[in-house]
Amino acid sequence: MSADALATPRPRRPRARILVRVAPGLLLTLLALAGPLLAPHPLDKPVTAPYAEPGGPAALGGDQLGRDVLSRMLHGGSELIGSALVVALLVTTLATVLGCFAVLRPTLGRLVERGADLAILLPPVLGMMLLALAWPGGGRLAVIVAAVALGVPYAVRVVASAAAPVAACGFIEAATASGERLWHLALREILPNLRATVLALFGLRFVAAVYVIAMAGFLQLGPQPPEADWALMIRENAAGALLNPWVVLAPGAAIGLLAVSVNLAADALAPTAGRHAVTAR
Amino acid sequence: MSEAEIARAEAATDRVAASAPRRAVSLAARAGVVLAKRAALLCALLAVVFAAIELLPGDAASAAADRGESAADTAARRHLLGLDRPLWERFGDWMTALPTGDLGTSAGGERVTDLLSAPLPNTLLLGGAAFALTLVSALALGCWAAARPGGPVDRVIGFASTVTLALPEFVVSVGLLLLLSLWTGWLPAATMTTADGSPASWTMLIMPVLALAVPQIGWNARIVRGALADQAAAPHVIAAHLDGLAPRRVLLRHALPGAWPAVATGAATSTGMLLGGAVVVETLFNYPGLGTVLAGSVADRDTPVIAGVVACTGAVISLVLLGADLVRARTLGARP
């Protein structure tokens, strides 16, 4: 092993390899979107005994009401993916804008730091419960807001630390001296230099959002019955895991697969330089 | 956040501080200042928590009400619990009693210190074990992966950490329960306690620790791997390599020390997840810890209990963060 090998970023991947790595995520998303069309049964109609074993009308058995697990699986992905996508977009956008301004305005920077310090002390579960409880009927929207609120403080730190060296560059200092406006500096001068970081951030934020939304679903926050949702399915049906293991294993595997395939895609798309800079929530 | 990135940014400031004279004195003073800052943050957080509970529908008096209770009875209970006093007054009372170790009384009439006396050590045990496992595994995996960048081991570990970091604890927990207990009977499914409130057997800790640690190992292994890659580009590591030292020695003796700050920050961040986020794991394995107390007290709007739990976990997290700060300061102080 040489130090050079350790240090040198891997060469950019050829297009075909990128495609291979992006394909699983795309496929899963497509499947989740088209799922309701493929489902053999309606999502709320009992077709078999509660927690019935696979077979007969239900290929993956029945859930706690005897509804078809396979149909509910096919119905339950699109909203989870949709919500996670919204959260990832919001967090990345907010964090990027705030981060760019934070490096130019030390007061804002300090505020962001303190916010992140405060957030790190709050058990995430408590934060989620408080927000969703204070807003009954908020449903998915409440969970999205909670996930965004929990994600932004950390993400801003990432962007800010990536932007700090850029802001210290000669050309920005020159622009500042020539009296450029703040928003112009932030969005026109700094942002374009952060493309790699932002892309990588988005990928990991998506995975983190799946995690947070799944957690929220497990804590009874978010989707309303009879909606199908992978996280909700695991929680609702955990009691019957011994009677029909698929009712828990199938959505568990789906969440795992989703996370992995999205991460693969993010790894493939984000330039290497930005990638390990963003290794986190 | 990017532990690696933040650690790098903070390291830059630390370097300036470390180059100043009277390093030891400044270190102690800095620790004091940091400690005070963290305490102030914790107070602010508790204020936020008190206010937030107030905003929720219902209160502790109505949560504790019997079905047959009239509005007047519930009002009497409200008065008994002191909930008819203004929020700031209750917060003030609770905060001023805090230094004496008094955490108030729950809606059920129990002293909060009594309620937490068994769960807190249990949570520290569970969290501590999961933290140790996370740190050791993440370091081992990260170093192993960094030994041959781009090699098969690096790729497998990268993939595996990706898989685990996104797996919510409840997915891991249910899988472990089925696999190690219900189907095979190898491990006890539920945690039973002894007279002192602690788990009756260490085997009862295995599954909860694994369930908590697995996602964190995923995150932290990536951080270690990333920080080592950064260090590989550092001049002194390249120099060490050019000196002809063995690659393993370069990795462990030269690259790893420089990676400590990032690793420490990352691990410290995991503490919050391990302590406060344990509610699901605790419920599934019937582990008597703080997480379930927290969830139950939120459902009951039992503010003193919630605040007690937040104060405990907040204090622990603050201490770990302080520890991470010290590691960072030491590492950067030890090198030019």
Place this chain on the structure above:
Amino acid sequence: MNWTRRQALWAGGGVGAAALLAACGGGKDDTASSSADSAGGTPRKGGTLRIGALGRGSATTRDPHGVQGNESDYLIIALVYDTLTAPGLKDNTVGRLASGWKSSDDLKTWRFTIAKGATFHDGSPVTADDVVWSLRRLRNTPAGAGRLPGIKAENITADGKDTVVLVSDDANADLPLLTRLSTFVLKKDTSDKEIAKAPGTGPFKLDWFRGGNARLLRNDKWHGGPVHLDAIEVTMFESPQAMANALLGGQIDVASNVGAVAARTAASRKDIQVTRRPNDMAMPIVMRTAEGPFADPKVREAMKLVVDREAMVKQVLSGYGTVANDILGTGDPAYAKDVPQRRRDLDKVKKLLEEADFDFSKTYELVTTEDIAGLAESATLFATQAREAGIKIKVVKQESGAFYEKTWLKGDFYTNYWGTNDSVVFFASKTMVTGAGQNEAGWSEKQFDDTYRKVIGTADKKARATSLRELQQIEHEKSGYLLWGMADGIDLAAAKVRNLPKLPGYGRVQLENVWLSR
């Protein structure tokens, strides 16, 4: 009888209705594990029973008269302390600390005699003063008015050393029944600080209590007779699932109130006994009668006809329950079994709704909670069934706190649950008479009120029974309750456990007669 409403842990409180042991364990001793005589054989002294009960660490309480949110706490308290009376198998109410009771002719003054030889764990005898002090302490808690309804604190007095006199404001033939749940007796002038360690009079003494779990030791001098077990270890479980897992893995001997899914999981295990206690939990759908879309009795009847009761019991309760007939109090010996069972009739639904000018274009919100297993599922399945008749129902799941603040007693359409299935009269007085404190549907029906007054004011048994039958007929026809079924209470136990209490509801805490074989 009342219990903390928020914590859904409380099932049952039944009158009559003998529980039956369903699936039975095999084991060596076949007769001992069959339902008829799981009590069979000669009780063997000794052994430690490990029992699991539901509870939450944040809600533990040591005060026998305090807020009871945890089954585990109640179990411990009920074994260490005695109530005046207790639920019984043949009679609703049997004596415990009281050996007998008598009422005046006007059913207002009740005299309870304290059992001979009853002593506290520290050896001192129980006096009427101790009982009076304890009952007054209970009465003066915020929940006291509900737990001893109609009895003012000053109307609880001692008469001599061993008689306690309770005077009710109104005639109340059921008064001894009200003292079954929480009239725990402590020594006079026990201070609040000493409550946790205060000696009781019960069959077991407290060895230790820690974080909701406890170990209890046999009280050799219990006034109620010999106690078989050496000790009982109570473990608190946050979730029924974890409790079921612990039982399946042999970590505990009894899983108390663990639910239908656990029973099905254990059904294939020969070494586990499953106890079913019928009529344990009512999960009615409440329709507001005072105003709103369900004010028209025809609409309410249509809703009661649209539900497929058999399917509800089969899918929601996994079959561990019974179909009900929109009358609350199914466990009462006086329950009117002869009122014709209402069945699904979609044609009639259509006709009734057309007559009532029901708005089919609107979507109606059915509010539910996840307080107890199956509740949200029942709402979901009902909505699905109603859609088959063209009625659009959207299920809205509320968090418990929000539900009790915003929906309970106020909403147009919501699910609710009653784990205390005491009697027909109990439900009538609490939830259906005009102006009742928990009149959940806002119901006011003169005919019902008049009949109710006839029932409670009549001493003659036959005349009372006739009125009671009439009361239930009116309830069946017009009330705001759609009661589709009753869930069984389910306990699991290892094969060696004998003579588990067969009583529904909180009668299951009476573990003094339990013994372990081998």
